Amino acid sequence: MGNAHRAGRPGPPRERLDEGAARAAICEAAREIWLRGLGGAGDGNLSVRLDARRILTTPSACHKGHLDPEDLVIVDLQGRTVVAARGRKPSSELVLHLAAYAARDEIGAVIHAHPPAAVALELAGVPLSQIYVSEVVFAFGLPATAPYTTPTTDEVGRVLQEYLRCYDVVLMPRHGSVTVGASLDEAVLRLDALEHSAKIAWMAHAIGAPKPIAPTEIAHLHRVAGRPPVDVGASGCPPLEPSRARRDAANADAGATGPSAAPARAAAVEAALVEAVLAALRKGDS
Numbered sequence: 001m002g003n004a005h006r007a008g009r010p011g012p013p014r015e016r017l018d019e020g021a022a023r024a025a026i027c028e029a030a031r032e033i034w035l036r037g038l039g040g041a042g043d044g045n046l047s048v049r050l051d052a053r054r055i056l057t058t059p060s061a062c063h064k065g066h067l068d069p070e071d072l073v074i075v076d077l078q079g080r081t082v083v084a085a086r087g088r089k090p091s092s093e094l095v096l097h098l099a100a101y102a103a104r105d106e107i108g109a110v111i112h113a114h115p116p117a118a119v120a121l122e123l124a125g126v127p128l129s130q131i132y133v134s135e136v137v138f139a140f141g142l143p144a145t146a147p148y149t150t151p152t153t154d155e156v157g158r159v160l161q162e163y164l165r166c167y168d169v170v171l172m173p174r175h176g177s178v179t180v181g182a183s184l185d186e187a188v189l190r191l192d193a194l195e196h197s198a199k200i201a202w203m204a205h206a207i208g209a210p211k212p213i214a215p216t217e218i219a220h221l222h223r224v225a226g227r228p229p230v231d232v233g234a235s236g237c238p239p240l241e242p243s244r245a246r247r248d249a250a251n252a253d254a255g256a257t258g259p260s261a262a263p264a265r266a267a268a269v270e271a272a273l274v275e276a277v278l279a280a281l282r283k284g285d286s
């Protein structure tokens with residue numbers, strides 16, 4: 001899970017990444033993310049740390065399935081453009097990437113995506129930190145959900161840096177996810193695990209009332225996986241879920257103050273979900 005125990009310590013010696021290989025790897029990962037429905041074509045952004053001073057990142061307003069390696073932009077750790085093709089500029093969400101690299105030296109890659117099942121669970125009020133399948137702990141520990149922030153504002157960076165100091169997977173309410181890793185592959189695997197486990201939780205909630213794994217077993221899983229769990233109180237790490245008061249305030253900020261859904265509509269949606277899941281299961285049996 002989170003690496004707060006490593007925060008503040010010098011990271012391992014960082015090799016200078018081959019820029020050409022890094023450009024190709026980002027384009028391939030972006031295409032995979034789009035093809036797999038982990039975000040819309042224009043959604044999200046990816047970056048890798050090229051060396052101690054430079055970050056390679058996806059440009060603003062690009063189709064994630066059709067990126068050319070030459071489209072990518074190099075910025076410094078303050079977000080100033082160092083190299084960009086004509087007409088290209090960094091994404092307006094660059095601030096969250098800069099926050100991640102500032103949070104921990106060992107972060108080598110950052111992916112911001114809009115994974116639909118994970119975002120939908122958060123919207124529906126299902127805490128992502130409730131774990132239903134053990135693989136989550138092995139993949140990235142526990143996901144944290146940050147307070148709501150308005151996308152592209154400096155507030156995003158300020159809030160996320162605190163979370164990314166402690167957690168490898170952070171959900172931004174009504175928006176998307178940030179997954180980090182030592183490498184781009186690791187960040188992709190964590191995004192994939194987040195969305196896959198969210199789909200399982202969604203299906204289970206549609207069929208019945210699944211029980212999350214008990215805290216004692218979560219702690220055991222951390223030991224087996226060799227991951228020290230984040231000790232929120234002792235480490236100064238932010239909590240895994242925003243408080244109810246903070247969530248209500250965030251909903252008000254987002255203009256969502258009315259009832260979430262009429263009961264009849266909620267029941268109809270639930271019935272449709274159950275039917276969809278059962279149909280998928282029957283198809284899988286054939």
Ligand SMILES: [Zn+2]
Pocket residue numbers: 043044093112113114151175176
């Ligand atoms: Zn976004």
